[in-house]
Amino acid sequence: MDEGAVYYYAKTILREAGVNVFGGEPPGGSDELHRIELKDPEHGAKGSRGSRKFDLVAHHLGAFILIELKDDASKLEGDVRKLDEVVSSDDWIGAFWDNLSERRLLGRRGIPDIGRRELARRKSDLFVRALGAPPSGYQPPDDYILLEVGDGGLRCRAGGDLEAPTLRVYEDLRERLRPFWF
Amino acid sequence: MHNVQEPYYVPSKLFPRAEFPTQPRHRGCRAGNPRTRCATLTAFTVYSDDTHEGLWFRDLVPRLNDAEMETIGNRGNNPDHVSKLLTYDRPDIVLCERGEPVLVVEKTSEVPSGHNVGQRVGRIVRAAEHDVPVIKFMPFDAKKHGEYASLCNLNARILDAFLKMWDIHDVPVMAINWPADNEGELIRDGTQDDFLQDVVRDFLDSGMSNRADKILETRRIMEREYDERVQAYKPYGSPPSSVEIVSTDQFVKTMHERMDGEFEADPGILSRDETVVYKIGMSPQNCRREDPYTGTQFIYDYQHCRDGPDPSDKSRNLVLNCPKIPKDRWLEANPNDRSRKSFLWYATANGIALKDGFIRVVD
Numbered sequence: 001m002d003e004g005a006v007y008y009y010a011k012t013i014l015r016e017a018g019v020n021v022f023g024g025e026p027p028g029g030s031d032e033l034h035r036i037e038l039k040d041p042e043h044g045a046k047g048s049r050g051s052r053k054f055d056l057v058a059h060h061l062g063a064f065i066l067i068e069l070k071d072d073a074s075k076l077e078g079d080v081r082k083l084d085e086v087v088s089s090d091d092w093i094g095a096f097w098d099n100l101s102e103r104r105l106l107g108r109r110g111i112p113d114i115g116r117r118e119l120a121r122r123k124s125d126l127f128v129r130a131l132g133a134p135p136s137g138y139q140p141p142d143d144y145i146l147l148e149v150g151d152g153g154l155r156c157r158a159g160g161d162l163e164a165p166t167l168r169v170y171e172d173l174r175e176r177l178r179p180f181w182f
Numbered sequence: 183m184h185n186v187q188e189p190y191y192v193p194s195k196l197f198p199r200a201e202f203p204t205q206p207r208h209r210g211c212r213a214g215n216p217r218t219r220c221a222t223l224t225a226f227t228v229y230s231d232d233t234h235e236g237l238w239f240r241d242l243v244p245r246l247n248d249a250e251m252e253t254i255g256n257r258g259n260n261p262d263h264v265s266k267l268l269t270y271d272r273p274d275i276v277l278c279e280r281g282e283p284v285l286v287v288e289k290t291s292e293v294p295s296g297h298n299v300g301q302r303v304g305r306i307v308r309a310a311e312h313d314v315p316v317i318k319f320m321p322f323d324a325k326k327h328g329e330y331a332s333l334c335n336l337n338a339r340i341l342d343a344f345l346k347m348w349d350i351h352d353v354p355v356m357a358i359n360w361p362a363d364n365e366g367e368l369i370r371d372g373t374q375d376d377f378l379q380d381v382v383r384d385f386l387d388s389g390m391s392n393r394a395d396k397i398l399e400t401r402r403i404m405e406r407e408y409d410e411r412v413q414a415y416k417p418y419g420s421p422p423s424s425v426e427i428v429s430t431d432q433f434v435k436t437m438h439e440r441m442d443g444e445f446e447a448d449p450g451i452l453s454r455d456e457t458v459v460y461k462i463g464m465s466p467q468n469c470r471r472e473d474p475y476t477g478t479q480f481i482y483d484y485q486h487c488r489d490g491p492d493p494s495d496k497s498r499n500l501v502l503n504c505p506k507i508p509k510d511r512w513l514e515a516n517p518n519d520r521s522r523k524s525f526l527w528y529a530t531a532n533g534i535a536l537k538d539g540f541i542r543v544v545d
Contacts, residue, residue: 004233011234012241015372022370026234030291032370103327104367
């Protein structure tokens with residue numbers, strides 16, 4: 001299964017399961033989702049140098065889920081570093097808010113109308129990290145959700161030490177994805 | 183924080199709606215044995231530029247549930263029946279039935295307006311030249327985001343060109359709107375595909391008839407959209423400032439002056455009373471490119487020149503006028519080489535007028 005298929009099944013099944021997947025960027029192109037691009041706070045607002053994008057971005061149960069996908073779980077290491085960096089930084093979270101604001105998504109499409117400072121201040125409650133890849137023995141890091149993507153199916157596992165928002169999303173996803181398990 | 187109660191995704195309508203968490207209702211995906219519920223024909227193959235686009239197309243209609251999925255390869259690595267459609271450019275989707283292409287689909291979230299209007303038109307033309315119905319799924323009106331955010335409207339000339347392609351090749355060349363809401367935001371909740379889905383389903387159910395009901399409805403919509411847009415913005419009813427329609431005598435005289443009397447018009451060009459001159463302002467430094475000019479040339483060709491399916495079937499000459507570029511530089515940057523994209527410069531115009539020379543192309 002290539003990354004395009006991983007992307008398609010993860011996006012489509014999450015949406016069918018009732019998860020508000022509103023942003024993302026497929027490998028090598030674009031689709032109906034908003035491309036959420038975080039401008040590097042160190043390089044200012046112009047250009048895409050150093051910017052961060054995510055394969056999928058969802059809002060579910062009051063939290064933003066940032067999802068990185070690969071066609072092989074062994075390739076996820078760099079994605080973990082990227083996600084850790086973004087969710088721990090007020091600047092990156094501010095850049096995330098800037099992009100939602102630019103796209104006029106705040107207060108629309110099921111996304112809350114939250115202020116920039118509040119989003120950064122409450123980032124540990126409002127962001128959940130997730131990875132996705134075809135099934136493997138990969139053990140997701142602590143406080144991460146792992147989406148296992150099959151041909152027409154989707155299921156999830158989680159790492160250890162789940163914080164409250166991750167646990168809430170994970171337990172809900174497990175139920176929602178049950179019809180799509182493979 | 184408050185949640186806005188606005189629908190953001192409308193689940194598939196192809197299967198009965200089930201309350202969470204009982205039965206899945208994804209268009210094509212199934213746990214276990216994903217694509218076995220619907221009556222299928224296995225004779226279909228979906229060739230796609232990217233896997234996710236191919237899967238999106240396959241899942242539009244249950245009839246394609248068991249279609250074979252293939253990725254369009256690089257030049258020279260595709261079967262002949264697909265390869266012939268890639269000569270000008272790579273479309274997003276080529277649907278084949280029993281080894282014959284039956285539909286080409288191009289999908290974009292950008293409104294063809296301003297400089298972008300001609301992008302990707304080459305691949306549309308190529309499908310029509312091979313009698314393969316083609317759909318361009320694109321927003322007619324939508325908001326562009328970013329630093330220069332604004333509402334973009336379709337350049338109606340592309341609709342006129344598509345309608346003329348449809349007539350000349352006698353094959354549907356369809357523009358289908360990706361709808362937007364009242365504020366110009368693209369619909370992204372799944373319902374944006376509804377009409378496209380209807381057209382593809384009707385086309386397949388009719389046995390790939392070019393006169394399927396939804397295809398004819400699409401044509402009526404395109405004609406209405408064109409009329410309304412020209413009514414709202416009159417310049418769309420005539421050529422843009424970069425295009426001049428002059429007498430061929432005048433064109434010959436201009437070229438004589440430019441080339442110090444060295445220009446010799448061939449009989450093909452002289453046989454047509456008028457010449458459409460498309461001025462392209464590229465400089466010698468930046469002339470190694472195709473977009474958007476090579477796509478746009480097709481729009482003006484079909485709008486003002488073509489009267490038959492072969493590129494030489496023209497009632498007016500089409501000349502690409504690049505007055506800043508010397509011939510040597512042009513040939514170095516844009517050779518007539520079928521293995522390169524620059525080949526598109528030589529696909530339909532009668533000639534290319536340069537700073538110090540003229541390249542005769544089609545006739």
